[in-house]
Amino acid sequence: MTTPQALPDAHGATAPSGRRPDAPAPGPATDDVIVDVRNAHYGIPTRQIFKGLDIKVRKGRITAIMGPSGTGKTTLLRLITGQISPSQGNVVVWGHDLSTLDRSGIYALRKRMGMLFQNGALLTDLDVYENVAFPLREHTDLPEELIRTLVLTKLHAVGLRGAAYLMPSELSGGMARRVALARAIVMDPEVLIYDEPFAGLDPISMGVILRLIRQMNEGLGLTSIVVSHDVQELATIAHDSYLMYDGKVVASGTPKELASSGLEVVKQFMTGSDDGPVAFHYPAPDYKQELLKGDE
Amino acid sequence: MSAIAKADNLVIGGLRKVGQVTLFLVSVLAQCGPALARPRLVVHQVYNAGARSLIIIMLSGLFVGMVLALTGIDLLARFGSEDVLGVAAALGLLKELGPVVTALLFAGRAGTSLTSEIGLMRATDQLTAMEMMAVDPMRYVAAPRFIGGIIAMPLLVAIFDIVGLFGAQLVGVQMMNVNAGTFWSQTQGAVHLDDVTEGIIKSLAFGFVCTLIAVYEGYNAAPTAEGVGLATTRTVVASAVLTLIVDYFLTAAFL
Numbered sequence: 001m002t003t004p005q006a007l008p009d010a011h012g013a014t015a016p017s018g019r020r021p022d023a024p025a026p027g028p029a030t031d032d033v034i035v036d037v038r039n040a041h042y043g044i045p046t047r048q049i050f051k052g053l054d055i056k057v058r059k060g061r062i063t064a065i066m067g068p069s070g071t072g073k074t075t076l077l078r079l080i081t082g083q084i085s086p087s088q089g090n091v092v093v094w095g096h097d098l099s100t101l102d103r104s105g106i107y108a109l110r111k112r113m114g115m116l117f118q119n120g121a122l123l124t125d126l127d128v129y130e131n132v133a134f135p136l137r138e139h140t141d142l143p144e145e146l147i148r149t150l151v152l153t154k155l156h157a158v159g160l161r162g163a164a165y166l167m168p169s170e171l172s173g174g175m176a177r178r179v180a181l182a183r184a185i186v187m188d189p190e191v192l193i194y195d196e197p198f199a200g201l202d203p204i205s206m207g208v209i210l211r212l213i214r215q216m217n218e219g220l221g222l223t224s225i226v227v228s229h230d231v232q233e234l235a236t237i238a239h240d241s242y243l244m245y246d247g248k249v250v251a252s253g254t255p256k257e258l259a260s261s262g263l264e265v266v267k268q269f270m271t272g273s274d275d276g277p278v279a280f281h282y283p284a285p286d287y288k289q290e291l292l293k294g295d296e
Numbered sequence: 297m298s299a300i301a302k303a304d305n306l307v308i309g310g311l312r313k314v315g316q317v318t319l320f321l322v323s324v325l326a327q328c329g330p331a332l333a334r335p336r337l338v339v340h341q342v343y344n345a346g347a348r349s350l351i352i353i354m355l356s357g358l359f360v361g362m363v364l365a366l367t368g369i370d371l372l373a374r375f376g377s378e379d380v381l382g383v384a385a386a387l388g389l390l391k392e393l394g395p396v397v398t399a400l401l402f403a404g405r406a407g408t409s410l411t412s413e414i415g416l417m418r419a420t421d422q423l424t425a426m427e428m429m430a431v432d433p434m435r436y437v438a439a440p441r442f443i444g445g446i447i448a449m450p451l452l453v454a455i456f457d458i459v460g461l462f463g464a465q466l467v468g469v470q471m472m473n474v475n476a477g478t479f480w481s482q483t484q485g486a487v488h489l490d491d492v493t494e495g496i497i498k499s500l501a502f503g504f505v506c507t508l509i510a511v512y513e514g515y516n517a518a519p520t521a522e523g524v525g526l527a528t529t530r531t532v533v534a535s536a537v538l539t540l541i542v543d544y545f546l547t548a549a550f551l
Contacts, residue, residue: 081428107430121425124417135429138436180425187429 032059034094034191034223035080041088042072042079049075050086051247057191057240062217062224064234064255067244068269068278073227074118076244077195080225081113082106111139114184118196120176122168122183128155129164132183139187154182158212174205181212185220192216194226198233206233213237231270235259243269245278320512323434324442331439341444345406345507346451352405353398357456360397361463364388368464369472381474382483385464390487390495391550394457396543399502402449403535407510410441411531414514415524423515438511445507446500453499494550501542506535 035057042050049072057063065073078084079091082098091098093109101109122131132151136142142150155161158178168176177197184192194213198206214237217224228234234241235255243251243258243266251258251266259270268276284290331337368384414437417423423433461483468474510531517527 083424083427107432110428110430113428115425115428117421117425119421121421123422123425124420135431138429138431183429 033057034059035225036092037076037079037089038092039089040079040086040091042075042084042086048247050079052089053244053247054249055242055252057223057225059223060217060221061239062213062226062237064238064241065225065227065244066229066231066234066241066269068229071244072247073229073244074195077115077193077225077227081110081115081193111187112189113191113193114187114189115193116177116180116184116195116197118199120168120173120180122171122176122180124168126168127164128160128166128168128171128179131168131179132186135183135187150186151182154186155179157185157215158182159208172205174201174208177201177205177209178212181209181216185216185222188220189222191223191225194224194228196228197226198228198230206230210237229269231255231272245269316516317508317512320515321508324438324508324511327432327435327439328443330435331443334440337436337440338443338447341440342447342451345402345410345441345445346448348409349402349405349448349452350455352401353452353456354459356397356401357394357459358463360393360456361385361389361460361465362467364393364460365464365467365472369468369474378472378474379478380482380486381464381468381472382479383486385468386461386483386487387491389457389460389464390491391498392543392547394453394460395495395498395502396539398449398453398456398499399506399539400536402445402452402503403506403510403532403539406445406448407506407531407535408528410445410507410510411514411517411528412524414438414441414511415517415519415527418515418517419519419521419524433515438515442507442511445510446503449503449506450496450499453495457495490550494546498543498546501546502539505538505542509534509538 033056035055037053037055040050040053041048053076055065055076065076067073075084079086080093082091082093082101085091085099094112096105096109098106098109122128123134126134129151132154133147136147136150152161152164155164158181160175160178160182163171163175163179168179171179197209197213201209210233213224213226216222217237226234226238238255241253241255241258242249245265251261251263258266261267261270265277267273268278274280364385365381368381368388369378372378372381372384414423417437423437426433426436465476465479469476469479513527513531513534517523
């Protein structure tokens with residue numbers, strides 16, 4: 001466990017080293033691991049979601065978190081971003097145990113992250129331009145001219161400079177996600193987190209998002225965490241993969257290593273088989289008996 | 297479950313709710329300073345809660361004033377005191393009907409709008425997105441709306457009172473032939489600054505209560521369509537009941 005440190009509140013430009021001037025000093029060296037989830041347990045009143053989860057995200061790599069629906073992939077992102085705390089175990093980000101940080105400390109870390117939500121989560125009372133400018137206006141005192149340049153640059157990067165003055169309600173799902181991506185990178189984060197970036201997208205939009213994730217990671221030198229269950233898409237971009245099942249990581253490695261795994265649950269997930277360890281049917285009483293009970 | 301256990305749960309649930317609202321209020325108040333430093337956000341909310349409620353407030357004020365004059369003249373005629381119609385209407389509007397009816401209308405128009413707007417922001421991850429951008433939604437969303445509602449309420453009450461008095465004059469003077477000079481001079485002579493102050497204090501108190509409930513319910517709404525609907529209903533019910541309870545105590549305090 002690391003010692004809590006005072007974290008500054010102000011926000012500045014990215015330092016040449018890649019770390020912001022106001023960013024907390026890194027904790028004890030953990031080689032190039034940026035996010036380290038150690039033996040995390042977490043539950044809600046109705047069930048235990050994590051039963052000892054271990055995940056490491058390394059700098060500069062695209063890490064895919066995969067797993068069947070309901071395994072807690074989005075909950076894991078909430079753990080990593082400090083929205084919730086594990087009941088047992090630790091979540092260490094840039095050497096800081098999140099449980100030891102106060103609200104301002106968590107906020108200081110979040111300024112170094114960008115997150116793309118499944119539905120975009122654009123602010124509906126602001127247009128596209130203002131949505132992308134929002135973090136800049138909140139955290140910097142940059143002149144309007146510079147804000148305009150930054151916003152248009154980011155919108156151009158996602159191909160939506162021409163949509164700058166549309167309202168979120170006028171965007172398609174894929175466009176909304178690209179705007180959200182522009183907003184997520186406008187503060188030049190070091191880590192980008194994607195929550196189900198491909199869900200509900202047509203093949204063209206999916207291809208665009210895939211390309212953008214790869215470009216952001218390589219071009220901007222980011223570290224990416226992608227939560228999804230789209231195996232084929234992730235296999236084309238991910239450097240490291242984790243497969244979650246029943247509250248734990250059941251397999252990890254490169255997408256190729258996962259594809260050649262002998263574990264039943266991994267095979268079922270990678271091939272999309274409808275029955276296996278992940279049962280098609282939700283636990284229920286005997287089918288015949290339940291139907292006959294109705295006749296009685 | 298026995299009746300005692302049910303009553304016990306009700307009491308504990310009620311106390312828990314009071315505690316939660318109090319903690320929420322403390323959090324909002326802590327962010328009011330930073331929110332006031334950005335007047336654009338507050339002015340926008342005064343416009344949303346106030347200006348957008350103007351038509352319903354003016355229309356209601358007009359008819360409340362007219363009804364007040366009709367019932368007032370019927371009652372006063374029995375005692376041969378039609379001359380004091382203006383005083384009765386003015387005091388009724390300034391001290392009681394203006395603040396209370398405006399608060400009830402505010403809860404139904406602006407309160408529901410605030411709750412559903414914030415509830416939908418919760419349901420569509422907009423509040424979480426702000427948190428992830430290290431922007432406190434209490435500062436950006438809750439506090440400006442809270443301040444905006446409190447500022448808007450006395451302004452709406454003032455407009456309600458003026459239009460209501462005009463409605464009373466319309467019925468009393470134009471239709472029921474009460475002397476215009478008597479109507480206005482009696483009103484001017486009998487209404488004191490204390491009466492106006494009572495109305496202003498009541499409107500501020502109702503603005504505080506109604507806006508706090510609306511923002512709290514929206515902020516804590518379950519992130520589903522049903523959750524936002526239920527929160528909106530709770531806003532109207534709780535605002536109306538609390539407005540009337542607070543009104544009783546304030547009226548008693550001003551006697």
